[in-house]
Amino acid sequence: MKHHALKPYWLAGRAEAGCDEAGRGCLAGPVTAAAVILPAEFHHPLLNDSKQMTKRHRDELRTVIERDALAWSVAAVSAKEIDEMNILRASIVAMHRALDRLALRPDFILVDGNRFVSYRDIPHQCVVKGDATFASIAAASVLAKTYRDEWMCRQAKEFPAYDWDKNMGYPTQKHREAIKIYGITPLHRKSFRLFDEQLNLF
Numbered sequence: 001m002k003h004h005a006l007k008p009y010w011l012a013g014r015a016e017a018g019c020d021e022a023g024r025g026c027l028a029g030p031v032t033a034a035a036v037i038l039p040a041e042f043h044h045p046l047l048n049d050s051k052q053m054t055k056r057h058r059d060e061l062r063t064v065i066e067r068d069a070l071a072w073s074v075a076a077v078s079a080k081e082i083d084e085m086n087i088l089r090a091s092i093v094a095m096h097r098a099l100d101r102l103a104l105r106p107d108f109i110l111v112d113g114n115r116f117v118s119y120r121d122i123p124h125q126c127v128v129k130g131d132a133t134f135a136s137i138a139a140a141s142v143l144a145k146t147y148r149d150e151w152m153c154r155q156a157k158e159f160p161a162y163d164w165d166k167n168m169g170y171p172t173q174k175h176r177e178a179i180k181i182y183g184i185t186p187l188h189r190k191s192f193r194l195f196d197e198q199l200n201l202f
Contacts, residue, residue, distance in 0.1 A: 006047060006135040008040055010110055010125055015070065017106035018136025019095045019116075022050070022144035024087055026169035027179070028162065028188045029152050030076035031087065033094035034143035035102055035109075037070040038136045049131040050141040055149075062146045065139045072139075073101035074147045083191040092117050098140075112137045159185050 009016050021033040044064055046057045053061070066072060075097030077090040085093065095111065099119050109116075109124035112131045116124055130137040149168050156165035161178045162185070169175070169187075179194050188194060 006138055007133055008038070008042065008135055010108060010134070012040065014107035015104060016108045016110055016136055017071075017099060017102060018110045018112075018130070018134055018138070018140045019098065020050075020112040020131050020137050020141040020144050021091045021094055022141070022148045023169065024091055025171070026189070027171050027175060027192050027194055028079060028164065028169040028185065029155065030078050030148065031082060031090050031094050032074060032076045032144045032148035032151070033091065033098045034072065034074045034140040034147070035095065035098040035106075036065060036072045036136050036139040036143060037102065037104055037106055038065075038139055039068065039070055042068060042135060042139075047135060047138050047142070049129075049138060050145040052132070053142070058142050058146050061139075061142050065142060069139065071102045071104035072143060073098045073103075074143050075101060076148070076151075079187050079189045082189050086191070087189075088115060091115075095119075110134050110137055112141065155187060159187070 015037050017035045017037050019035050021031055023031045046061055050058055075094055077094045082090040096119055109122055111126045114126050114128050116126050131141040152168045153165045161182050163174045167175050
């Protein structure tokens with residue numbers, strides 16, 4: 001696996017919180033976000049965009065991040081709330097909730113992606129592919145993904161037919177087929193296209 005050096009900060013000498021979310025494209029479960037403030041000298045050879053990492057490496061890094069970060073937090077927006085507000089807004093609300101929970105107030109916020117709504121009066125910068133660029137965003141992506149995956153695996157015990165312990169709620173063929181056979185659960189996002197009927201028209 002190819003790794004490149006992540007940037008430690010946007011501007012040196014201040015507390016920068018990296019923010020990222022996980023689960024935006026899922027059919028079920030919450031969208032989960034994390035906010036992480038790392039010390040400027042933080043470095044770990046495994047740290048990368050969480051989607052590029054193995055589960056074992058993500059789990060290993062989660063322990064390191066929780067131990068070494070100056071502050072970190074994780075928050076979620078439920079499937080029901082996603083249906084009420086739409087997924088883009090829900091992703092931003094999840095990040096705001098994570099920022100609310102930080103023990104340390106950041107001077108600046110680095111956000112993965114290209115959409116954000118100002119948080120309090122703290123300046124921010126959106127960075128496309130930020131989780132592969134800045135260490136704090138990569139760390140947030142690791143926490144968001146590991147916490148969400150853990151939650152989905154717990155729910156899979158209650159709703160085993162949907163294979164959530166493997167697909168984490170993403171729209172795999174097995175997940176779609178289970179919806180067709182068993183219907184939806186209270187954890188499904190009703191505002192998402194849950195059925196694949198449209199594909200049969202072509």
